[in-house]
Amino acid sequence: xxxxxxxxxxxxxxxxxxxxxxxxxxxxxxxxxxxxxxxxxxxxxxxxxxxxxxxxxxxxxxxxxxxxxxxxxxxxxxxxxxxxxxxxxxxxxxxxxxxxxxxxxxxxxxxxxxxxxxxxxxxxxxxxxxxxxxxxxxxxxxxxxxxxxxxxxxxxxxxxxxxxxxxxxxxxxxxxxxxxxxxxxxxxxxxxxxxxxxxxxxxxxxxxxxxxxxxxxxxxxxxxxxxxxxxxxxxxxxxxxxxxxxxxxxxxxxxxxxxxxxxxxxxxxxxxxxxxxxxxxxxx
Numbered sequence: 345x346x347x348x349x350x351x352x353x354x355x356x357x358x359x360x361x362x363x364x365x366x367x368x369x370x371x372x373x374x375x376x377x378x379x380x381x382x383x384x385x386x387x388x389x390x391x392x393x394x395x396x397x398x399x400x401x402x403x404x405x406x407x408x409x410x411x412x413x414x415x416x417x418x419x420x421x422x423x424x425x426x427x428x429x430x431x432x433x434x435x436x437x438x439x440x441x442x443x444x445x446x447x448x449x450x451x452x453x454x455x456x457x458x459x460x461x462x463x464x465x466x467x468x469x470x471x472x473x474x475x476x477x478x479x480x481x482x483x484x485x486x487x488x489x490x491x492x493x494x495x496x497x498x499x500x501x502x503x504x505x506x507x508x509x510x511x512x513x514x515x516x517x518x519x520x521x522x523x524x525x526x527x528x529x530x531x532x533x534x535x536x537x538x539x540x541x542x543x544x545x546x547x548x549x550x551x552x553x554x555x556x557x558x559x560x561x562x563x564x565x566x567x568x569x570x571x572x573x574x575x576x577x578x579x580x581x582x583x584x585x586x587x588x589x590x591x592x593x594x595x596x597x598x599x600x601x602x603x604x605x606x607x608x609x610x611x612x613x614x615x616x617x618x619x620x621x622x623x624x625x626x627x628x
Contacts, residue, residue, distance in 0.1 A: 348525035437626035456581025464571030490532030516584035
């Protein structure tokens, strides 16, 4: 952690915490003795969270053949990992409000970009058979969380960053480095660590712009890196600037996705994004 970042995090003494239920759910999912009824009982204590999870489960995104009316049903049908990641997604969406939205950085468009990246990461992970696609969805969803924290806690600096982006047509990451001497991946890594998120998510956040520098979880980081780039190239939401993203060629090598497949994958991502609109309602 460089000096500039350390100075900032020392001043952030009121970082929102994720609900206690999130930590409980993560812990329970890792315990092989946990039952579906036990897991759903813990989540059900938070009625607002329960409502959000069931709404997503019954949306077009999952395409269930019949309505799922209880968390226990959802847990049995979709599995512990999917439910855990839905709980985590819903909680992260609800952590920051939108009172700083402005004409230069619309939070709704930001979350659309995040969802686009999440959907892209899920599709790419399925293509290469990497881990649990829902885990990759969450990694894509939170990859830019550092931008929201800059906006929330360093708002005046964030406006300077956006002004530099607009007037000089540079990447938001470069503008962040100029104004703050660190970028949103660095602050996002700190937030994810403070929230006790799994290490693979922390790493994906920290290195999504520089996958070659990651010392672990390289496939996961590369998937998020490419999903982020595709979301930006296809104009899904808004990530803070309109420049064509730089794609690390090593990511292609790591994932070994043939170039001729990219068109079909992008089409799938755009179609899945339409179904994922329900996730935006979690941010309300």
